[in-house]
Amino acid sequence: MVDLKTTYLGLKLKNPLVASPSPLSEKVENVKRLEEAGVSAVVMYSLFEEQILHESLELDHFLNQGTETYAEALSYLPDTGKYSLTPEKYLDHLRAIKRSVSIPVIGSLNGVSTGGWIKYAKKIEEAGADALELNIYFLPTNAGVISAELEDSYVTLVQDVRLQVKIPLAIKLSPFFTALPNLAKRLVEAGANGLVLFNRFYQPDFDLEQLEVVPNLVLSTSRELRLPMRWIAMLYGRVQADFALTSGVHTAEDALKAVMAGASVAMTTSALLKNGISKASEILKDMETWMEEHEYVSIQQMKGSMSQKAVAEPAAFERANYMKELSSYKDMP
Ligand SMILES: Cc1cc2nc3c(=O)[nH]c(=O)nc-3n(C[C@H](O)[C@H](O)[C@H](O)COP(=O)(O)O)c2cc1C
Numbered sequence: 001m002v003d004l005k006t007t008y009l010g011l012k013l014k015n016p017l018v019a020s021p022s023p024l025s026e027k028v029e030n031v032k033r034l035e036e037a038g039v040s041a042v043v044m045y046s047l048f049e050e051q052i053l054h055e056s057l058e059l060d061h062f063l064n065q066g067t068e069t070y071a072e073a074l075s076y077l078p079d080t081g082k083y084s085l086t087p088e089k090y091l092d093h094l095r096a097i098k099r100s101v102s103i104p105v106i107g108s109l110n111g112v113s114t115g116g117w118i119k120y121a122k123k124i125e126e127a128g129a130d131a132l133e134l135n136i137y138f139l140p141t142n143a144g145v146i147s148a149e150l151e152d153s154y155v156t157l158v159q160d161v162r163l164q165v166k167i168p169l170a171i172k173l174s175p176f177f178t179a180l181p182n183l184a185k186r187l188v189e190a191g192a193n194g195l196v197l198f199n200r201f202y203q204p205d206f207d208l209e210q211l212e213v214v215p216n217l218v219l220s221t222s223r224e225l226r227l228p229m230r231w232i233a234m235l236y237g238r239v240q241a242d243f244a245l246t247s248g249v250h251t252a253e254d255a256l257k258a259v260m261a262g263a264s265v266a267m268t269t270s271a272l273l274k275n276g277i278s279k280a281s282e283i284l285k286d287m288e289t290w291m292e293e294h295e296y297v298s299i300q301q302m303k304g305s306m307s308q309k310a311v312a313e314p315a316a317f318e319r320a321n322y323m324k325e326l327s328s329y330k331d332m333p
Helices: 030-036 047-064 069-073 089-099 116-126 147-164 180-189 222-235 252-261 268-273 280-293 320-327
Strands: 006-007 011-014 017-019 039-043 103-113 131-136 171-173 193-199 205-207 210-212 242-245 265-268
Touching: 006 242, 006 265, 011 047, 017 242, 017 280, 030 089, 030 280, 039 205, 039 242, 047 089, 069 265, 089 103, 103 116, 116 147, 131 193, 147 171, 147 180, 171 180, 180 193, 193 222, 193 268, 222 242, 222 252, 242 252, 252 265, 252 280, 265 268, 268 280
Parallel strands: 017 039, 017 265, 039 103, 103 131, 131 171, 171 193, 193 242, 242 265
Antiparallel strands: 006 011, 205 210
16 A cells, blocks of 8 residues: 655645646535545635725725726726626635535635735635635736846735735746746745645637637646646755645646655646546546556655756756757657
């Protein structure tokens, strides 16, 4: 019997497979099924800064009937579609999930700026979340903003959210930073216990007939694993945080690679949306089989074994590998 146990954000988990935020957590029934399929924790879909601001503008409007500012202020907020669930409903739903499952439930806040809305971090804690994931997704469009200012705003947001809660805090980031190791270190100094790498960067598409820019969410494939795997392998042991790998975990091999890079947990969404919730139990079974066949006794033994600090050729992760990679291509017509 192999030992799949792991620790993430101080939570003792029975295995490293975690369900990341997705519409699956919108139904309590599905979270129960995720637990039955064996995932060791669930991160809830996010409560967005925009939703909280929307609600507080509506309240203002109600209290100050007749003011002109309401319609104008609302016009700055995006149409949040089905994410327009009120913040209080989010908290009720979190409480309902907590009552229904015994695995840890991680709440998720999604935003970019510090401000009154972050009091929801505390409300999520009070609603019973075992930890909080803060997804910071900022797209700089102002050419006057320099990268250092942007990174400072991330650090400030993390510091301010940290002050709101005592539960462990993980930060979910996109991969596009000039100096990721420095930012990662600063976020940990600001109070992050974990880093979730990486948020997928959704790209809108063009509808050529309607000449409109349209959302077009495409689920991931295992190919997307490489980017977070490489960064976790490079940061493991250098930044004192727990790592969660998200993007591209579809198979047992993907999850095992995540752990070998140094991740405490491998998070998955697309694989479950594509193949159904039972895919989680298949991944877990296959992980055990692989470990037995390769004589690993525990996840702990495997964790970080392929990180940059552990491998025989650390340059394989760096620029040195760039030329080698290009010259290794053989499949010419
Ligand atoms: C339909 C859908 C909804 C998602 N909703 C959220 C969300 O609310 N908050 C969040 O942080 N990530 C959200 N994600 C991102 C996933 O949690 C995950 O990080 C991403 O899909 C990459 O993992 P994967 O390759 O396993 O799909 C969503 C993804 C999908 C496909």
